[in-house]
Amino acid sequence: MKKAAIATLLGTALLLSACGQQGKEASAPKEAPKEEAGHGNHGGGASEAPKSAEVVTTFKLTPEKPQTRSDTPLTIQITDKNNKPVENFDITHEKKLHLIVVSKDLSFFNHIHPDYKGGGRFDITTQFPGGGDYKLLADFVPTGQGTMTQTQWISVQGDAPAAAAIEPESTLVKTVDGKEVTLAIDHLMAGMDANLTFTIRDAASKQPVTNLQPYLGAVGHVVILSADAEQYLHVHPMEEKASGPDAKFMTKFPKSGVYKLWGQFQHEGKVFTVPFVVKVPA
Incomplete structure (x- = not known):
């Protein structure tokens, strides 16, 4: 049985959301997972960092190398720096966690909501429409802290069309x-x-x-x-x-x-x- 891949992000929490890859089995970018700033509230600006210490967010895909257009279970596990599960999360716009999925060329976009299973664990089954690299961005609010966004690049196996150009539009x-x-x-x-x-x-x-x-x-x-x-x-x-x-x-x-x-x-x-x-x- 194929092993599940675990990619771990560790960083100071900040306050604050598939086609088109080259090659048949593109590798994920070689940079470390990280936390993104820039979640906008009603006024839209980024907020200040929370007073909390650190959280660890683990993205686990099964199988380790998901195939295009196949159901892929995804688990997001959130713990503190001592590996203790973060238990409580605030509901923000009707959900405890918002997950944004985009392809590297931004031609694919998905906004989905994993189910909270308790013990800091969120589960969902999703699909990726083509092979190549995708970015996962998880927005959540541990109770008593600020909004956090943590991210991970993943690689999906299978055919991928040519990357779509990201060109500014003259007419909106x-x-x-x-x-x-x-x-x-x-x-x-x-x-x-x-x-x-x-x-x-x-x-x-x-x-x-x-x-x-x-x-x-x-x-x-x-x-x-x-x-x-x-x-x-x-x-x-x-x-x-x-x-x-x-x-x-x-x-x-x-x-x-x-x-x-x-x-x-x-x-x-x-x-x-x-x-x-x-x-x-x-």
Whole structure:
């Protein structure tokens, strides 16, 4: 029987969210697992570090080298630096842990929620649509501490199409699931508060959608990653109870460069995800 792979992250907790790889069996990047800053609350900015010491997050895949398009059990184990399980977690936007999965070229995005089994353990079974490298980003809040995001690169076996280019888009309008979504950004510049407004209309009639439903307790959520997947922001809306056609967010891009962002919303019982790519000047 194949052994499960265990990748362990150890770092001071910070406050704060598949195709396209080269080669048939690409290896994961050779950097150590680490913790990401940049979880945005309603105002979107990164928060200060919590007063806690250290946590250890272990990502365990079975099998050790998962195959493309196959059910893959994933366990996330969270302990303190003395290997004692972290038992209690706050519920944030209806969940104790949010897991973001992206391919290295950011063409694949998944926002899923492992089940909490107690003893600091979260379980889920998922699939990866193509071979290559993927990044896992786990957001959680140990009770009495701040929001933490810990990450791990993994490698999936199987055929992978050519990497998709991550190119800034000149027009920020997309049609997804019968919705026309326009993104407007004020003050797009590194290190400055940026206002993000998603305006949602019916794609056929062009009429504004005014009956968006709460998704994970809010009108929407936005996940942002730099092109190299190293800068990460998970942003919540400024007005959680809004229902459209506008959903407004505020965040701060930490560095200049190219970023991909995904807005997630719910309408008539169905969640839809709309991606955009922007270039942030210095």
